[in-house]
Amino acid sequence: MRHFVSAACGLWLAAVAPVGAEPVVIVELYTSQGCSSCPPADEFVAMLASDPRILPLALHVDYWDYIGWADKFAQGKFTDRQRAYAKAVGSRTIYTPQLIIGGQDRIEGFSPEETADRLREHLASGSTIRLTVTREGDQLVIRAEADPQLDAPVRVQLVRYKPQETVNIERGENAGKTVTYHNIVTSWEGLGNWEGQQPLELSAPYEGQEPGAVIVQTAGPAAILAAVRVD
Secondary structure, eight states: OHHHHHHHHHHHHTTOOOOSSOBOEEEEEEEOTTOTTOHHHHHHHHHHTTSTTEEEEEEEOSTTGGGSOOOTTOOHHHHHHHHHHHHHTTOOOOOSSEEEETTTEEEESOOHHHHHHHHHHHHHHOOSEEEEEEEETTEEEEEEEESSOOSSOEEEEEEEEEEEEEEEOOSSTTTTOEEEEEEEEEEEEEEEEEOSSSOEEEEEEOOSSOOEEEEEEETTTOOEEEEEEEO
16 A cells, blocks of 8 residues: 555656755645554655655544544544535535645545645645744744735634554454554644734744644635745
């Protein structure tokens, strides 16, 4: 499987060099330890993370827990976020695995070729927002400027995640499997709204060593207009 995924993704991974704290394309994976279809997508996250222009984030949902294995990473608020995405496009259905790229493109199931196509489009599109984040001790200083100015408010958000953890799954659809999860989201918090007419500057607490990201997103939730890592 890894060989197949490598071939599908090679077109965007080929000519990439580390670029530091540059803008990234956010890929949200909605997954569960109780979902038998999810392990290939969980492994895919590690490959996406090898491209510094892409930040995959694994949001573990809780609606598979009833089968007999409670996902230790699952949070109800991640299920709520996935439902909000579905509602924003008039859908009543949510899936695992599901990828949402840049807050816009929704991919149900595991489809590396379609994912690669959508990622190429997002990587080529750029952003109209210049977003910078500086860490000063236990505080983040977030600055942003829109050119052209925004015509509707956007939400500034802070995500924290655990880079990696291996889990031995004892019950449920994946009973007996050992799975290594990557970029496991531990919190996703709103920092406030920004009108996008004047430059933004705000501070937020940022304690501990977990990496994170600052994300600027339109209401819906919908398009992610800008995002940068916080290491």
